Amino acid sequence: MKVMQLLPELNSGGVERGTVEIAHALVKQGHQSLVVSNGGRLVPQLEAEGSSHISLPIHKKSLSSLWQIRPLRKLIEQHQPDIVHVRSRVPAWLTHFALRGIPAQRRPHLISTVHGFYSVNRYSAIMTQAEKVIAVSDSVVKYITDHYKNCPPEDIIRIYRGIDPKAFPHGYQPSAQWINHQYTLFPQLENKFLICLPGRITRLKGHETLIDLIEQLQPDYPDIHAIVVGGADPKKAAYLDELEATIQNRGLRDKITFVGHTSEIREWLALSDIVLSLSNQAETFGRTALEALSVGTPVIGWNRGGVAEILSSLYPQGLIDVDDREALFSAVKHHIDQPQHVDPVTHFSLDEMCNETIKLYQRVLSENRI
Known part of the structure; x- marks a missing residue:
């Protein structure tokens, strides 16, 4: 399976971290991982973990970004990913227009993740116009179902973000x-x-x-x-x-x-x-x-x-x-x-998030295979 994720930049933040984590999990499971962004601090880590990064200025909320539609279409046609996963509004719009220029039978499957409570308007609606829409919490599922009635509820998939319990072990003490x-x-x-x-x-x-x-x-x-x-x-x-x-x-x-x-x-x-x-x-x-x-x-x-x-x-x-x-x-x-005790955390794990996401990719592919 070849997956191409698109986001504005790879500096810091939840969207960026989630992208790098999914990319790493894909490579670990023997899939191909491509990430398209304007670059940033996390690119060396992404590449060291086995993904390919392609630099494209898809980060500006500006009409000038429309010049990136053709280069993006070329990239998609050249790399032929099975899945394109958009994680932000500008990349989602550019992907929307890029895919329109590719014959239907050659188009990859489109998945989006709604990471934020975006302002409710047509510009934000693009995040709900994919084959499957990942919501990062139940609160986000409610936001989508309340505001975007055209998005079928069965296409919204709740996948919580996760953390690596080994990176945040219970009872950890600094040196x-x-x-x-x-x-x-x-x-x-x-x-x-x-x-x-x-x-x-x-x-x-x-x-x-x-x-x-x-x-x-x-x-x-x-x-x-x-x-x-x-x-x-x-x-x-x-x-x-x-x-x-x-x-x-x-x-x-x-x-x-x-x-x-x-x-x-x-x-x-x-x-x-x-x-x-x-x-x-x-x-x-x-x-x-x-x-x-x-x-x-x-x-x-x-x-x-x-x-x-x-x-x-x-x-x-x-x-x-x-x-x-x-x-x-x-x-x-x-x-x-009265100092309180916190029990060890047993869910919201990074592995869960990655496995559920990769299973969703595979499900979308198998459902649409003739």
């Missing part, structure tokens, strides 16, 4: 050397009860809620300390300054630490006593919440989207009503007063 190095960089964290908010610095992640929570907790719990794990894009620098000013004005400078962008998310999640998920909008999946639970750190989060599905299944005591600040305060207080 003493790593911990000591962090305490050298951030001495204020030593001997503290650490409350972690992971994620990029954007208005969506709930940083203001975290600041309010720490302000409310600190009179009774002098040993708490919040860590914000994630970097700020240069475009978000003003928002980071705004957060820093709020923290300063409320006298919380020694209570909240921004550790910046890191590739050591596992270490930070394991070092933390609680991880919070406070996004202002529903997340389609919530991989970081799953990673935290996998290493054994309790997660407290709003009851919506993919995070709610993960918590309902793995750690229901961490679920709280959306935007209920009092419930958040009580839940965190309870976790400080």
Whole structure:
């Protein structure tokens, strides 16, 4: 089987990681894997794991991207994949037009993955116009069925994202050397009860809620300390300054630490006593919440989207009503007063995700074989 996946770029993020993971699984199972994108940091890993990468500028939300239809059609005709799997809207539109120029009997099968709660419009509808549409959670299935009535429910396949339990083993502890190095960089964290908010610095992640929570907790719990794990894009620098000013004005400078962008998310999640998920909008999946639970750190989060599905299944005591600040305060207080145990995570695995996806590819091929 030859599978061609298309996405804008291969830098960082859930879409990119999922693409590389499926590519690796395809190669491991003896299939051929091609990925078309504008390139990025993950290309060397992709190629080292046995896939071929083809660079094509299919990343811009601009009319100029239409110039890529013909080159993309040529690529498809040259490589003759059995399956073309689109993971984003611009590549999906370009593929739609490219395939129209190929005779029906020579066209590959088309699969899409809906990774996000996209704005509801004709531009986004393209993600639901494939033979099979993969949704990354039940919340995404509901989003598609609510907003895109032309997409037959039997064509929507829920395949949860997954993580490698070996990469996030239950009970994982960072090395003493790593911990000591962090305490050298951030001495204020030593001997503290650490409350972690992971994620990029954007208005969506709930940083203001975290600041309010720490302000409310600190009179009774002098040993708490919040860590914000994630970097700020240069475009978000003003928002980071705004957060820093709020923290300063409320006298919380020694209570909240921004550790910046890191590739050591596992270490930070394991070092933390609680991880919070406070996004202002529903997340389609919530991989970081799953990673935290996998290493054994309790997660407290709003009851919506993919995070709610993960918590309902793995750690229901961490679920709280959306935007209920009092419930958040009580839940965190309870976790400080009585440290909680998290059972080992037995599903939402990377193997499950890869196997279900590859089985879907094979099913589409066998159903349509004459």
